[in-house]
Amino acid sequence: MSRLGTIGARLYRGEIGYDFVAKRKFWYAVSILITITAIVGLAVRGLNMGIEFKGGAVFNTPKTSVSVTQVQETATEASGHHAIVQKLGNDTLRIQVSDLDTTQATKVQNELAKDLGISADKIAAELVGPSWGEQIANKAWTGLGIFMILVVIYLAIAFEWRMALAALIALIHDLTITVGVYALVGFEVTPGTVIGLLTILGYSLYDTVVVFDGLKEGAVGITKQTRYTYSEIANRSLNGTLVRSINTTVVALLPVAGLLFIGGGFLGAGMLNDISLSLFVGLAAGAYSSIFIATPLVADLKERDPQMQALRKRVLAKRAAAAAKGESPDAEDGPDGHQDEDGLDGPLPGDAAPAGAGGTVVAPRGGRGRGRSSGRRR
Numbered sequence: 001m002s003r004l005g006t007i008g009a010r011l012y013r014g015e016i017g018y019d020f021v022a023k024r025k026f027w028y029a030v031s032i033l034i035t036i037t038a039i040v041g042l043a044v045r046g047l048n049m050g051i052e053f054k055g056g057a058v059f060n061t062p063k064t065s066v067s068v069t070q071v072q073e074t075a076t077e078a079s080g081h082h083a084i085v086q087k088l089g090n091d092t093l094r095i096q097v098s099d100l101d102t103t104q105a106t107k108v109q110n111e112l113a114k115d116l117g118i119s120a121d122k123i124a125a126e127l128v129g130p131s132w133g134e135q136i137a138n139k140a141w142t143g144l145g146i147f148m149i150l151v152v153i154y155l156a157i158a159f160e161w162r163m164a165l166a167a168l169i170a171l172i173h174d175l176t177i178t179v180g181v182y183a184l185v186g187f188e189v190t191p192g193t194v195i196g197l198l199t200i201l202g203y204s205l206y207d208t209v210v211v212f213d214g215l216k217e218g219a220v221g222i223t224k225q226t227r228y229t230y231s232e233i234a235n236r237s238l239n240g241t242l243v244r245s246i247n248t249t250v251v252a253l254l255p256v257a258g259l260l261f262i263g264g265g266f267l268g269a270g271m272l273n274d275i276s277l278s279l280f281v282g283l284a285a286g287a288y289s290s291i292f293i294a295t296p297l298v299a300d301l302k303e304r305d306p307q308m309q310a311l312r313k314r315v316l317a318k319r320a321a322a323a324a325k326g327e328s329p330d331a332e333d334g335p336d337g338h339q340d341e342d343g344l345d346g347p348l349p350g351d352a353a354p355a356g357a358g359g360t361v362v363a364p365r366g367g368r369g370r371g372r373s374s375g376r377r378r
Helices: 003-013 024-044 068-079 102-116 130-158 161-185 191-218 230-240 242-266 270-302 306-325
Strands: 056-060 083-087 093-098 124-128
Touching: 024 161, 024 270, 056 102, 068 083, 068 093, 068 102, 093 102, 102 124, 130 161, 130 191, 161 191, 161 270, 191 230, 191 242, 191 270, 230 242, 230 270, 230 306, 242 270
Parallel strands: none
Antiparallel strands: 056 093, 056 124, 083 093
């Protein structure tokens, strides 16, 4: 087994782990700082909306040896607006200029023809109205709203309302960061960007649901034992899926990074930047939020429940009594036959010692009496 696989197995068994939940205030502070930075960037710089949203003209030239810089200067001077020029794979050029009407577009087309030394009719010109982009934006917002509602309803039914609320906050966190990065970087926002933003929601939700599923399973019968608090169970579930989440995110990020840094950066295919940047930032933010935001938030909300508060008091009282006697609070039943409140010894189903709790590793008990001492009544 590889080293990473070994670490993953030990994390799953609870032999090692990082206490994410206990350090949640630090990660909350980091997330708030990142989110504020994104909001400030959005407020100060704003989004660089593409011509699909602002309206303008797109010009496509035949094969030419004229440089991108020269054509950009010509188009900018003729239109009075900043021009975006992209060199395509067959040495043709695509020029985008926002906020142009028919008269202005014709002027730019003629100036480009002079600069390239060709007739104006060989340059394909297309006017784009802002209404089309507005329709796309409205449909995207509608789809986003419906998606959020369905996610909350599903998670509330499949899990509970606290998990639904935590997942919703994590999704909003991911969207805010991604949009803020677009504002800070200045990349153009196109329909491809909108598609990328909607796509990352699924990736973000996937990691979160995986952790929630493990947490739901691990918390079955939690009030009938005095070994672990809810936060410790949540932390164990998070550590148990940590390597899986990292592997999934890295595998998803590699091709997206290729599109962004190699295709859009090194090779100059700028049209790839709009969707690749949203996917790259969104995937990274989604993995971060599922680990550092969603699960700690669930633990915070759950610990406010009177049953969980009572459980925490019992767990801490048991540990204090064991410490006073010099015993381990996670030790097996003593000679007096004392057991946990559910009448069974050993940890919760599939559990070992809680990560960071300093407990000893105990063989998990199964649903058919595995892990019991010999001679005990089933």
